[in-house]
Amino acid sequence: MENNLPRRREAAGLSQGELAEAVGVTRQTINAIERERYDPSLELAFKLAAHFECHIEDIFQPEENND
């Protein structure tokens, strides 16, 4: 799953730790999501979308090569 979380987070002036605290996970989890090494649960994706006041698909997109 591709995502633009780093760009959105930086635009909001947040550190990974601050975003992690806001959505109730660890900084390592935010880091793993941003590096696309971990796909968040639907619950966490909703929390992130709510935090940035957008839709989930505005942050996360399926990888284009996935058939």
Add this chain to the structure above:
Amino acid sequence: MFDNIVSETGDPGRARRLYYRSVYAIVTVSIVGLLAGMATGRELIGTSIYCVGVWLGGGISFLAPKLTDVPLQDERDTDLYNRASGLTLGVLFVGGLSVIPVIYVLEAARRIETPPEVNGAIFLASGLFLMWGVSYGIVKRR
């Protein structure tokens, strides 16, 4: 305690590090205590240290995340545990499937004689898979 650390330092990572280090340290001390007891002939003391340490470490690792608002563990930790457990079981399953029947056949043909340790390991692996099957059935129905 973890909430106090965060309110004083503003760093949830410090609370998380303390949590993991505490659990690992307690479990390490308990295992070292068990081994030391075995090595020095004081098995009762060693097993006592082990039991107290494992229950204490297990209790802290289970209860602490429930008693604090600090995210000591989250969904990614659970995902990592699940993947590591699946990988471990997969390796054991493939290893067991490829080795255990061969051992039984060769032993039946009197080509080899399996020592009791190997039989113990086979029983342990069988028990593990049985327990996994029961756990899978329970989780599937929840």
